[in-house]
Amino acid sequence: MRLRFPVCPLPPEAERLRAEVREFVAAELAAGLWKPGGDFSSHYDADFSRRLAARGWIGMTWPRRYGGAERSMLERFVVTEELLAAGAPVAAHWIADRQSGPLLLRYGTEAQRAEFLPAIARGEIFFSIGMSEPDAGSDLAAVRTRAARVAGGWSLTGRKVWTTFAHRNHYAIVLARTGDAQGDRHAGLSQFIVDLRAPGVEVRPIVNMAGAHEFNEVVFDRVFVPESRLVGEPGAGWAQVTSELAFERSGPERYLSSLRLAEAALACAGERPSARLREALGRMAAGLLALRAMSLAIAAQLAAGEMPNLEAALVKDLGNAFEREAVAVFRALASELSPPSAEFLAALAETTLYAPSWTLRGGTREILRGLIARGLGLR
Amino acid sequence: MTAPVFAPDPLVADAAERAFADLARSYYAQSAALRTEAREALLAAVERLGFSDALPAPDGRKSWAQAAPILRAQARAAAPIDMAWLLATGDRQGAIAYDPERYDARGGPLPEREESRLALALGRLQQIGAALESALELTLGYVRDRRQFGRALAQFQAIQHSLALGAEDVAATNAAADWALACAATEGLASARLPYLLDCAALVAGRAIERVRDVCHQAHGAIGFTREYALARYSLDLLRWRDSLFALRGGELACAERLGDRALVAKSLWRALTAAMNSGGTEG
CATH class of the missing domain: 1.10.540.10 (Acyl-CoA dehydrogenase/oxidase, N-terminal domain)
Structure with missing residues (x-):
């Protein structure tokens, strides 16, 4: 270990x-x-x-x-x-x-x-991520969107889902199958820069539980993608995608989602903050310090050209659990505030509604723990 | 890339790992009746090897690079000599005046001098980080060997995921402990940032001990709950060191409330945290 x-x-x-x-x-x-x-x-x-x-x-x-x-x-x-x-x-x-x-x-x-x-x-x-599909969520290698060679480039057909802000962003990096898997499901995948306004691209809204339109389903119907928009080597898509993971999983966005809630509680703590509120703020500071120390260590490793994917998975899983726990803690403390401000209630509503997404986006908790277990030599 | 500010001395780490493993092996080979004397012999051996000389200077600087690997090696070997106490106080008898197989939930004695308390807290955090690591490694080995229902425990996803969680807590504990240690090593025990970092590291360690002990004992089943098996030593050491750590900091709730007060005074949890983790640049 x-x-x-x-x-x-x-x-x-x-x-x-x-x-x-x-x-x-x-x-x-x-x-x-x-x-x-x-x-x-x-x-x-x-x-x-x-x-x-x-x-x-x-x-x-x-x-x-x-x-x-x-x-x-x-x-x-x-x-x-x-x-x-x-x-x-x-x-x-x-x-x-x-x-x-x-x-x-x-x-x-x-x-x-x-x-x-x-x-x-x-x-x-601005860019979107074009990875997930209806039948390829955690099992990303199951993608079925396919790019076939045509004169001057590729013809892209398939469907992506949970494509955040595809309706406002300009491009997506799409992971598509370009060759046969030939026994290795990680083979034959490639990445393309796809213009989200190109002919044949249809962006359909998916409204989330919070009532917001962020997600989309993006349908590609024989979309022409010029050769110049292939990223890296054809067939090397899997290796390229996994090289992004340490960047994607180790940053402060993986543990700061509920900081605003804590800060809002602090701001309406009143003249004599209760011991329970002081304790909650202190425990949050401690968890944050450890996560920030770990995230900084990964940033330095990335700067040195290393790819600490295992460490990044660990920070994300720990960070997501931490930020979610904070929502429950500060919700319980609402009655100790004098009184809960509009900002606190807004932060509480938003974090409560969005918390289920934190342990899904960027790699589910289950995928991350599987990765860590592999790193520990258990699989 | 910024070079890590604090790195344990690898030569000391190597020598200490080997020596403490040997010393612990010969200690546990003694019959229970002879163990008090055996602890005296262990102390003498540790002094002969020069491991008691790595005492942090009064201002707490410099020698942490040697002290940390010695503390970790002792914890990993579960050698029954309290190296953190010895290094923080210089008190020889105190370092062996306890029965490593007993636990009384009292948190042990506290040094009189404030610097010794800070140094002992830093030492406890290193011991805890190393013992957590060892307990988890022992468990990883066990679940690979132990078979039930026709396959190794390691192949059950429930086991895999609970050990992944254990690894997260171990890493978090060591990350926070090392930040506190790096602060003391570069700025001395009088650093104004040190209490904040120590309180954070203590809370992270306290939580990790609860959870990692649970994961390790659960995966081991009944064998881990026996005195003859090594997990029991780590488990008892962790309990003892946790109690000592919180006693040194005035209690677990006091740690949390102090940190909360720092956030309230700064009018921002984030500003208090980033200031305490800032080793000398301008404060935003």
């Missing part, structure tokens, strides 16, 4: 950047440009993303020639955690910044990088 979470404190330049981000957020709030929300994947505001881009905070670790700022992974960590802690509306650019951009940087052609990365970094184009 070798799980590595070395102590990686933030360097002074990252802490200086934190002060800048806090000033930026304070100015945005003072100007009434948005209200603090709770969840990284629900609050969509393209204008906010563009203002963030203007500060150089989207694609900030990428090379300058692709529109990046060549800042460190730890500086990016600070920007993301501060925006999440503030409940900023980050959903528009989140996937492109976290996942699609780094994928193109790693596997994309020079032309793809030149076309997409600067536009992502300017906050002009």
